[in-house]
Amino acid sequence: MAPHDLWGAARRIVVKVGSTLVTNNGRGLDRAAIGRWAEQLAALRREGKEVLLVSSGAIAEGMQRLGWTKRPHQIHELQAAAAVGQMGLAQVYESSFASHQLGSAQILLTHADLADRVRYLNARSTLYTLLELGIVPVINENDTVVTDEIKFGDNDTLGALVTNLVEADVLVILTDQAGLFSADPRRDPSAQLVREGRAGDPNLEAMAGGAGSELGRGGMLTKVLAAKRAATSGAHTIIASGREPDVLARLASGEAIGTLLRARVATLSARKQWMADHLQLAGQLVLDEGAARALASGGKSLLPIGVLEVRGDFTRGEVVSCLDAQDAEIARGIVNYSSTEARRIARRPSSEIESILGFVEESELIHRDNLVVL
Numbered sequence: 001m002a003p004h005d006l007w008g009a010a011r012r013i014v015v016k017v018g019s020t021l022v023t024n025n026g027r028g029l030d031r032a033a034i035g036r037w038a039e040q041l042a043a044l045r046r047e048g049k050e051v052l053l054v055s056s057g058a059i060a061e062g063m064q065r066l067g068w069t070k071r072p073h074q075i076h077e078l079q080a081a082a083a084v085g086q087m088g089l090a091q092v093y094e095s096s097f098a099s100h101q102l103g104s105a106q107i108l109l110t111h112a113d114l115a116d117r118v119r120y121l122n123a124r125s126t127l128y129t130l131l132e133l134g135i136v137p138v139i140n141e142n143d144t145v146v147t148d149e150i151k152f153g154d155n156d157t158l159g160a161l162v163t164n165l166v167e168a169d170v171l172v173i174l175t176d177q178a179g180l181f182s183a184d185p186r187r188d189p190s191a192q193l194v195r196e197g198r199a200g201d202p203n204l205e206a207m208a209g210g211a212g213s214e215l216g217r218g219g220m221l222t223k224v225l226a227a228k229r230a231a232t233s234g235a236h237t238i239i240a241s242g243r244e245p246d247v248l249a250r251l252a253s254g255e256a257i258g259t260l261l262r263a264r265v266a267t268l269s270a271r272k273q274w275m276a277d278h279l280q281l282a283g284q285l286v287l288d289e290g291a292a293r294a295l296a297s298g299g300k301s302l303l304p305i306g307v308l309e310v311r312g313d314f315t316r317g318e319v320v321s322c323l324d325a326q327d328a329e330i331a332r333g334i335v336n337y338s339s340t341e342a343r344r345i346a347r348r349p350s351s352e353i354e355s356i357l358g359f360v361e362e363s364e365l366i367h368r369d370n371l372v373v374l
Contacts, residue, residue: 006170006236006260007170007251007252007254008254009169010049010168010169010170011048011049011050011169012049012050012051012052012131012166012167012168012169013044013049013050013051013052013168013169013170013171013172014051014052014053014054014159014162014163014166014168014170014171014172014235015037015041015051015052015053015054015172015174015248016053016054016055016056016155016156016158016159016171016172016173016174017037017053017054017055017056017057017174017242018056018155018173018174018175018176018242019056019057019059019060020175020176021033021174021175021176021242021243022034022055022056022057022060022061022089023057023060023061023064027064028061028064029057029061029064029088029089029092031092031096033242034092034093034096035096035099036246037053037096037174037242037248038093038096038097038099038100038102039100040246040247040248040249040252041053041097041102041136041248042097042100042101042102043248043249043252044248044252045102045134045136047252050131051136052127052131052136052137052139052162052166052168053093053136053137053138053139054139054140054155054158054159054162055089055093055138055139055140055155056140056155057085057089057140058081058082058085058086058089058140058143059071059078059081059082059085059143060085061084061085061086061088061089062080062081062082062083062084062085062086063081063085064085065084065085065088066080066081066084068081078143079143079144079145081143082143082144083144086106086108086140086143086144089138089140090106090138093106093138097136102134102135102136103133103134103135103136104135104136104137104138105130105135105136105137105138106138106140107123107126107127107137107138107139107140108139108140108141108142108144109123109139109140109141109142109158109162110141110142110145111279111280113142114161114165114274114277115278115279115280115319117274120165120274123165124165124166127162127165127166128166131166139158139162140155140158141155141158154222156173156222156223156225156226157222157225157226157229157279159171159173159226159230160226160227160229160230160237161229161277163230163233163235164229164230164232164233164235164273164276164277165277167233167234167270168230168233168235169234169235169236170235170236170237170238171226171227171230171235171236171237171238172237172238172240172248172251173223173226173227173237173238173239173240174240174241174242174247175220175223175239175240175241175242176241176242176243177220177239177241178193178240178241178244178258179193179194179195179239179240179241179257179258179259180193180194180197180204180207180208180220180223180224180239180259180261181193181194181207181220182194182207183207193258193259194207194259195256195259195260196259196260196261196262197259197260197261197262198261198262198264199227199228199230199231199236199237199261199262199263199264200227200228200231200264204224204261205221205224205225205228207224208220208221208223208224209221220239223237223239224239224261227239227261229276229277230263231261231262231263231264232263232267232268232273232276233263233267233268233273234263234264234267235263236260236261236262236263237260237261237263238251238257238258238259238260238261239258239259239261240257240258240259241257241258244257244258268372271370272371272372273372275319275332275333275334275370275372276332276372276374278319278332281312281319281320281321281332282312282313282314282315282318282319282320283310283311283312283313283314283318283320283321283335283339284310284311284312284320284321284322284323285302285307285309285310285311285320285321285322285323285335285342285365285366286307286308286309286310286311286323286324286325286327287302287306287307287308287322287323287324287325287330288306288307288308288325289324289325290306291303291305291306291307292306292322292324292325292330294306295322295330295331295371295373296330296331296373298373299368300368301364301365301366301367301368301371302322302331302333302364302365302366302371303349303350303363303364303365304342304345304346304347304348304349304350304353304365305347305348305349305350307342307346307347307365308325308346308347309346310339310342310343310346312339313339314335314338314339315338315339316335316336316337316338316341316361317334317335318334318335319332319333319334319335320332320333320335320366322366322371329374330373330374331371331372331373331374332371332372332374333366333367333370333371333372334366334370334371335365335366336361336362336364336365336366336367337357337361337365341357342365344356344357345357345365350363350364
């Protein structure tokens with residue numbers, strides 16, 4: 001599928017813009033740039049596309065308004081900066097979209113909103129309703145209340161999670177770089193732009209190592225990992241420079257700009273996508289070789305006899321990670337037993353569960369319908 005065909009077939013598009021772009025390298029909100037993106041998103045809406053915008057910039061804008069030159073480290077200072085900056089960010093987006101007769105809505109999320117199944121479904125329903133109403137959702141992490149335990153960490157990850165949440169077809173990550181390079185172009189003049197690749201290719205992750213800017217938290221690696229995450233719902237990812245003139249319009253016309261990371265064909269069900277998108281998990285189950293091989297082959301449930309070790313404290317119904325003997329995550333799923341109960345029945349056949357616990361919920365520790373292989 002050529003870039004033009006990819007974009008032409010897309011019904012729903014998520015665009016993520018970073019702090020450096022939104023705030024003109026920290027000098028305050030770049031109203032002209034935001035206006036240009038709003039104009040291009042409005043054009044996509046007129047073509048019948050549904051668009052969502054994931055925007056960084058609240059903390060950076062708050063820092064500018066407060067006169068801070070360095071990003072603070074104290075959580076209450078970061079939250080204060082976000083609270084101040086979010087006001088300006090929302091105002092500029094609202095006025096920019098209104099000038100094109102488009103309504104906009106501010107959506108602030110934390111990982112806890114997406115880790116809880118009910119809140120996850122509520123967030124999805126709200127976004128679907130806004131899209132049906134012709135509104136452009138402007139989404140950001142809720143930095144005003146977020147803590148280390150519930151944060152996404154960077155808006156590249158948030159962009160991928162939103163892509164999966166609404167089952168978008170394309171994720172566009174706009175950055176201050178031209179795309180993914182074979183090496184860091186700031187240090188290696190021979191670095192070549194990677195025009196196309198497969199999302200999830202470990203070679204791309206090796207190329208993308210490196211930190212982000214002083215304003216933002218993500219580097220190129222977070223963008224490549226975001227593409228890998230978005231690919232599980234079948235979405236393709238484009239990483240391109242937000243400073244390219246009319247970048248969204250040119251992509252829509254079929255021009256190859258930046259790096260295209262294609263998704264695999266097979267996609268996860270909505271329920272399994274929700275499990276795969278958990279960033280914080282309640283615990284871990286270390287599996288023996290036979291159980292790990294059975295899960296990797298697909299279509300198998302996890303039985304207690306295949307569990308070598310139970311880590312963490314969790315309750316029935318929480319999502320846990322399944323590791324092989326080398327601590328590599330191979331799957332995750334919803335457990336039928338608490339961590340205390342799981343420790344008691346680990347390495348034992350399912351026929352002994354009732355005699356050990358005094359009851360039996362299920363013969364499986366994780367049923368295959370509640371298990372996603374990674």
